[in-house]
Amino acid sequence: MKAIAVLLLLLCNTVVNAQECDCRKKFDSVQVYLKKNYVGFIDKVTPVTQQAYTAMLTKIRLQAATIKGATHCLLLVNRYLRFFKDQHLALHIGYTPLKEKIALTPQQLDLLQKQPVSGVAGIYQADSLYKVALVKNLRGLRTYAAVIMESASPDWKPGDVLFELAATGPDKFDMISYVTQEVNFDTLTIGKQRDGLSALGWQKPATASLQKAGNTPAEIPAFADMPAPLFFRQVNDSTGYLRISSFDAAFYPLADSVLNANDEYLRRNPNLVIDVRNSGLGADKLIERLRPLLYTQPVRITGADFYATPDNIAAWRHVLDEQTGKLPEEYVEQIRAAIEQGSGLQGRLVSMGPDENMILPSPLPAPAKVAILINGKCSNTAEQFLLEAAQSQKVKLMGTPTAGALDYSNVARVKFSAPDFSIDYPVTRSRRVAAGQGIDNKGIQPAVKVNFHSAGWLEEVVKQF
16 A cells, blocks of 8 residues: 555544533543543653653643633643654634733833843833733733733724733743634743744744844745746756755646646756655655656655544545545545444554555656655655655755654544634554654754855756766
């Protein structure tokens, strides 16, 4: 069976709770569900990590017993999810929060104006949109509240709380932002070495003229007129440049057209640069299309195992029913047969198909050398492509380490109510993990480092051929 592309299984396994937010029960229902169904749990809660996991669980359950507000309760859920360091484990909030107002006195505002530049509290501005008073205001998990003083947005008025900061350690904070009128969580460091608020565009007036700390300049494009999202260019007489910004199935017709239109150049150039920076989720079809350009020897494709539970099997049955008639029948039935091996099981890994040695006809004489450009935003399908490509004797990976988000995949979604939220969690695990070859949170490493923020980086890449 071919490697299975990352899918989003949109089956909504609804867990119903009481209408009032009982945070302790809400949190317990989340952690019990994930313990039963999340494939990463079996690797991430081990004898080595059990003590840290138990301490974290105990702390959050104690905090949850004191929390009544839905948003702060979900902040605890988000902290729990962060323990697993899995980019496919994600919280989605499905309700619109009520606005909170705080009235600040002239005396409070005067004191905030006098706060030291290095302190957390004070007056902040975000370009010409907002001016807020970040004031210490303890409520629930909250340490600081950002109260609007001036707003250019009709959606926000003076006195509204725009965001909150909840301390998690020295200089460490969780941020709860309401800017989009939705609930969004982030983590920040605010201290002498780093100012996370400045990195998000919030400046105290005294520092507004300074460069925003922590901001990373944008990568310099390979060409001034970069068409999007896929194109081919000739760099010089011997080197071509192929840009692939996405492996999404929707872009495949464009990619196929670009490859067909430039087939003569691709097969004539001894050197080829393939730029897959910033590409993530997608399907295997484009990977298959590119394989002949890179192939030199049999490629080992590591398979995945499915975490068999009643909920996970129900999710796969649902998505396969939806895909009937859309995907090749043989493909759907192969997957269906694989998951049905787990019927009646709880917490068993079931093979989705064996590891394979992918063998193609003789290698193409050109391109003879291929540089594949990568960065920290390459993930998922792009990383699957890179794991295969790196086995070619033609290929050299150049750039910066990838995101490292491929070991646990094929995401299912479970819905909770009162308040409304859902959690995405992976149900398959690559057999790389058991072999000690996992890449999550480490990424795929480049053979040659490239600074994409430096002018002339493409010329430096070409010199490597």
